[in-house]
Amino acid sequence: MKRKKETISSLVARRRFLRKIGGAATCAGAVAAAGTLGVAQKVAAKSESTSGGGSFPTKDYDWTRHQWAFGVDATKCIGCLRCVEACKRENDVPGDAHHFRTWVERYVYLEGDRRARVDSQHDPVNIAASGSEREFRFANRYQGAKVEKAFFVPKLCNQCTHPACVQACPTGATFKTVDGVVLIDHQYCIGCQYCVQACPYGARFFRPQERVTDKCTWCYHRITKGLQPACVEVCPVGARVFGDRNDPQSPISLFIRNNRVQVLRPESGNAPNVFYVGIDKEVS
Amino acid sequence: MDYLVELAPYTGYVYPNETVIPWTVLIVVYPYLTGLVAGAFTVSSLFHAFGMQRFQPAARLALLTALCFMIFVPMPLLLHLGHPERAFNTVITPHWTSAIAVFGYVAGFYVILLILEIWFMYRPYMVQQAQQQRGLAGKLWHVLCLGSCDLSGKALRYDEKWIFALAVVGIPAAHGLHGYVGFLFGSLKSREWWSSDLMPVVFLFSAVISGVALLIVLYVLSCKVRKVAVDLQCLKGLAYVLWGFAMFTLVLEGLEFANIVYKGREGIEMILEYVTGPLLIPFFILQFSIGAVVPIALLSYLIWRGTTGTALIVGVTVSALLVLFQVWMMRWNVVIGGQEIAKTGKGLLSYQLVLLHREGLLTAVSVTVAPLLLLWATVRLFPPWTQDSIPSPSPPASAG
Numbered sequence: 195m196k197r198k199k200e201t202i203s204s205l206v207a208r209r210r211f212l213r214k215i216g217g218a219a220t221c222a223g224a225v226a227a228a229g230t231l232g233v234a235q236k237v238a239a240k241s242e243s244t245s246g247g248g249s250f251p252t253k254d255y256d257w258t259r260h261q262w263a264f265g266v267d268a269t270k271c272i273g274c275l276r277c278v279e280a281c282k283r284e285n286d287v288p289g290d291a292h293h294f295r296t297w298v299e300r301y302v303y304l305e306g307d308r309r310a311r312v313d314s315q316h317d318p319v320n321i322a323a324s325g326s327e328r329e330f331r332f333a334n335r336y337q338g339a340k341v342e343k344a345f346f347v348p349k350l351c352n353q354c355t356h357p358a359c360v361q362a363c364p365t366g367a368t369f370k371t372v373d374g375v376v377l378i379d380h381q382y383c384i385g386c387q388y389c390v391q392a393c394p395y396g397a398r399f400f401r402p403q404e405r406v407t408d409k410c411t412w413c414y415h416r417i418t419k420g421l422q423p424a425c426v427e428v429c430p431v432g433a434r435v436f437g438d439r440n441d442p443q444s445p446i447s448l449f450i451r452n453n454r455v456q457v458l459r460p461e462s463g464n465a466p467n468v469f470y471v472g473i474d475k476e477v478s
Numbered sequence: 479m480d481y482l483v484e485l486a487p488y489t490g491y492v493y494p495n496e497t498v499i500p501w502t503v504l505i506v507v508y509p510y511l512t513g514l515v516a517g518a519f520t521v522s523s524l525f526h527a528f529g530m531q532r533f534q535p536a537a538r539l540a541l542l543t544a545l546c547f548m549i550f551v552p553m554p555l556l557l558h559l560g561h562p563e564r565a566f567n568t569v570i571t572p573h574w575t576s577a578i579a580v581f582g583y584v585a586g587f588y589v590i591l592l593i594l595e596i597w598f599m600y601r602p603y604m605v606q607q608a609q610q611q612r613g614l615a616g617k618l619w620h621v622l623c624l625g626s627c628d629l630s631g632k633a634l635r636y637d638e639k640w641i642f643a644l645a646v647v648g649i650p651a652a653h654g655l656h657g658y659v660g661f662l663f664g665s666l667k668s669r670e671w672w673s674s675d676l677m678p679v680v681f682l683f684s685a686v687i688s689g690v691a692l693l694i695v696l697y698v699l700s701c702k703v704r705k706v707a708v709d710l711q712c713l714k715g716l717a718y719v720l721w722g723f724a725m726f727t728l729v730l731e732g733l734e735f736a737n738i739v740y741k742g743r744e745g746i747e748m749i750l751e752y753v754t755g756p757l758l759i760p761f762f763i764l765q766f767s768i769g770a771v772v773p774i775a776l777l778s779y780l781i782w783r784g785t786t787g788t789a790l791i792v793g794v795t796v797s798a799l800l801v802l803f804q805v806w807m808m809r810w811n812v813v814i815g816g817q818e819i820a821k822t823g824k825g826l827l828s829y830q831l832v833l834l835h836r837e838g839l840l841t842a843v844s845v846t847v848a849p850l851l852l853l854w855a856t857v858r859l860f861p862p863w864t865q866d867s868i869p870s871p872s873p874p875a876s877a878g
Contacts, residue, residue: 292485292497299491312491312824349493358668364578365567384567385560387500388578394668396493396821400500405560462667478744478823 252418257373262412262467264350264423265435265449269472271346273298275315275330277425277434282328284413284424291316291327293399295410296350296425300332301474305340310476347477348434350425351376351397351410352458352466359409362392368407374439374467375414380406394462412436486818490748490825499817499829502837504554506813507845509659509681510688510806511551514849517689518544519592519652521716526595526645532715536697538599538862543696544652544689545592546853551585553845558837577662584658588651595644597624598637600860605629656685663812670745670823671816676734680808683727688805690720691798696853698795704863708791717794721777724801728770731808745823752819752826761811769804773797 281287281296294316301310313320315330323333336344357376360368367382368389383406390398390407398409413423417436421427426434437444442451446469449455455469459478470477486499522540525533533540556562569586572579605627608619620627657678664677674680694716701708738749753761773796779785780793818827832838 292494294494297494312822314491314494316494316497358666361575362577362666363573364576364581365564365571366573367567382564382567383561384564386555386558386578387560388576388662390495390500391817392666392668394821396495399495400498400560407560 255418257371257418259440260373261439262353262374262417263437263439263446263450264353264412264468265446265453265455265471266348266468267433267435267449267453267471268345268347268477270431270433271298271348272431272433273300273332273346274430275332276428276430277348278315278330280424280428281410284416285411287408288402289328291321293401293408295397295408296348298332299347299349299477301343301345301347301476302336302341303343304336305342307342310474311336312476343474345472345474347470347473348425349395349397350468351412352395352464352468353410353412355465355467356463358392358394358462358464359389359398362388364388371414375412375417376409377411377414378407378409380404380408383407394459394464395466486827486829488820488825488827490820491822492820492825492827493822496820496822496827499814499827501813501817502558502829503810503814503831503839503842504558504837504845506806506809507554507842508551508558509656509813510809511547511554511846511849512656512659513681513685513688513805513809514692515544515547515551515588515689516652516656516682516685517687517691518547518693519648519689520686521690521693521719523645523649524715524719526641527649530715532709532711535709535712535863536693536716539697539700539857540689540693541592541596541599542856542860542862543693543849543853545589545596546856547849548585548589548592549852550845550849553848554842555581557841557845577658577665580658584651584655588648588655591644591648591651595641595648596860598640598644601626601637602629602634603860653682653685657682663816668821669816669819670738670743670749671819672812674734674737676730676737677812680727680730680734683723683730684805684808687720687723687727687801690716690723691801691805694720694794694798695802698791700857700863706863710786710790713791713794717777717780717790717797720794720798720801721774721781724770724774724777728766728774731766731770745819748819748823748826752815756818756826756828757811757815760807761815765804765807765811769800769807773800773804776800 275298277296278294278298281294282289285295287293287295297314297316299312299314301312303310313332313335315321315324315332317333319335320331320333321327323335324331353375355374357368357370360370360376363369364386365382365384367380367384368376368378370376385400385405385407387400387407390400393409398407400406401408413421413425416423423434423436426436435445435449437446437449439447439450441447449471450469453469453471455471456473457466457469459466486497488497518540521533522537522544524530525537552565556565559565566582568579569582572582574580601623604619604623606629608616608623608627610616611619626633660678660681663672663681664674667673694713697716698708698713735753739746776793776797780790780797785793814829818829820827833840835841
């Protein structure tokens, strides 16, 4: 099944290609005129201009009028993992326990524990409980033990304001859009995985078949059409909140205004745009 | 599935996407080869730029070694890339905030510099060959001379000027290339094991010792194969360079590790669990003890006792082999080690090295050995030990 995202990617690729042709023509003249350094700067500028467009990528969508953000209310999450499965289907994420655009972590303090016991749906015990690497369940592994405190934390790409992945990408294949989402041009990615290394949140992975990197886009193909990301859509308890920060009455604006929110690893300087409520000191 | 070989068993909690190790043994080979290039070039520059006469017997071999290894430096990267056919994207549309974006330019510049320096160095030899050989071979040599067949004193002095200039420019180029590799790791804030300001410096110093060590081994080996006496002055000079830089490297690596431990930032418990567990043998025993302390002790003994003759040759060669091993282990412990410590700070992974795979051991060994085969062919075409028989540029008088 072809992903809708691919349509977007091909649009981006076409646009880039046309720019490159223009850029190449400009460069040819510039070589004679301005010398190699000037050319390099010109070409470099071309590679970064993707986020300067107007209506992109959906018709009538103006990315300068939105500022998307995501909220997670960990106190509501029940660890059902519908979000993970919906994301896998929606975004054609490899159907195994090693590639995820979003995942849910379980933090459990048993009686007397000083540190949390953490696992996620990819843990072999949980995979054994679900019986498949395509369906996900949290195994009832603490049955019989006295649990003092336990909670779930959904994780996804933080679409950082200062993304380390964009900084590390050598070609500009991964870039920050004007409306606040970090995207990857799969037609331009060389698959070096430097961005995978650079992301402190483990949000990125390498698509083994296409041999390019991938990550959560907040379902960019959906949100630019006025829809919610798939994970938000399927969450039965409203633990995931999404919206436009430019709209003061949007769910995310209300979420941030009405709660004391925090972000993951603020010390990294990445300035994440996923805001959390109800997480504990050990969550990072 | 092909990628399943890259899956890593783990303990504790690791992010789900971390269970596939991104950078494999080929990314260990890459800085190893780059380091050998930088180190070999250092030796050639000691003679060509700094006028240290004792290094003359190994100077040409050093330069050829640097070129042969440099040609293969991009190979592990290309084999690793998901889309090697798009590799030039980094050059045609470089994203300047990325450390990798400069690689194509620096590497390209450096290869051209090496070829130019070697061309100037071998120009008199090529002219001689063009004059002596007949037929197709003679014509080919003539083509290689690029029409520059003047062997007058003035022309040779002109060659020398260029060689000196290129050797000088080559020092920052070669070391910049390798410092950049260190920066590639050290600048990443996502991994505590890598994120160190000392990383580029540690990489640079270890590069120098690996290149010098390689040259010692190659020089001694070439003398044995050619059945000529090893120039002990040259060998001892190389041993001094190796000795000094090896001590610096050991201190820097120790300081870097001490920094991580002393700062004790988030995740330090996992790092300590790692270095005292899975990394105990590769890090403390193989890299620090056998790879660093033993050759330094051996070289110290040889130099203190004023050892000479066969004992010196054997001692220095063994030390050099140990240093080569040390630097390989250092690259391994940095590249693989960094990825075995999970970003969560709550778990450890275990990289699985397989033999037959696009990024397996066989590929890694092949890419490491290939430059040696190229060097073997190159020295047959451009003998680096014929400087006595042909007009040879002497080191600059001012520097000597």
